[in-house]
Amino acid sequence: MATLSGKATLSRYMDLPQGERVQVLYTWIDGTGEGLRSKTKTLETEPKSASDCPIWNFDGSSTGQSSGDDSDVYLHPVALFRDPFRRGNNKIVLCETLTKDHQPTESNKRRSCAETMRKVVDQHPWFGIEQEYALYDGDGYPLGWPKKGYPGPQGPYYCGVGTGKVYGRDVVEAHYRCCLFAGVKIAGTNAEVMPSQWEFQVGPCEGIDMGDHLWVARYILHRVAEDFGIVVSLDPKPIPGDWNGSGAHCNFSTEVMRKEGGINHIHTAIKKLEKCHADHIIMYDPKGGKDNERRLTGHHETSSIHDFSYGVANRGASIRIPRQVDEEGKGYFEDRRPASNCDPYSVTERLVKTVCLS
């Protein structure tokens, strides 16, 4: 008797025509400020923008976002993408979470970020975030690492090729294609320094789009990995010791920085950043700097969490000016401090407040 298994069985059902109605997967950031949740709603017609999706709600007492006796939390759709899992006209819609008084919940950093971005629309702030992450197997062990002991020291893995040098490429390929299909502004990807560690970049995105696109790219990554029985870790220092941590370098520019003579504006921005190093560190991981303490040691291509520094092509500095930008005299700079598990809304808002509004 011929049997089908797992995903092959599922595909028979997913091939069924679904009629006129569409499935919209509502996704949101949970009470941890790091986790994502989702649930699905049928709409009678295909939504063309987030505003075509009705406001909805969920049980916040199960996500750390409200108490059980008063559990409803509102979902306000804010950014619409194509769904690469259900395909067709089905959608993913990213949502803000609002309390019963229609105030942002504690982990909803988007409201205030969007407000700040509205103040600086004329400056056209662009961002590009490099999302680093590690892949684990189902046992919570880095993918492909020996169950006893460690793989060979770092060196051959960054942008590597070949068995024993790369682990989990299928997840990366699938994620990249899903992002392209969904309409997420993915810019590229590469294998990272620690074995089974990877990076993808999203950008350049203007204003609030940076946070929206990165969060949806993260959702897609977790979903793809789930299909492979693999776990995605955004921990900023997955393995203690002589192994690179994971960051979320934030590349940033305004219109004047991108134009002739822009390098002067970049230096002005860096001087402002120097004055508020501590304020930035607080916003650059979900635990107010505690997570980044493990990562920003001054080793493994990081700067010390306690000091502010910058330099051309310097990957041991808080801020790096790319060599090409220095030579061309215009472009952008890279803030290397944000941790892999940062909230991009908090990071981009803080950057704009310091650089554009002070």
Ligand code: ADP
């Ligand atoms: P790195 O050399 O640090 O590894 P990457 O190539 O990984 O850099 O990432 C660079 C990021 O910078 C990309 O996400 C890209 O979209 C973004 N970027 C490029 N130009 C600009 C710009 N003018 N302003 C903001 N971000 C930019």
Ligand code: MN
């Ligand atoms: Mn990079």
Ligand code: MN
């Ligand atoms: Mn990197």
Ligand code: MN
């Ligand atoms: Mn970088």
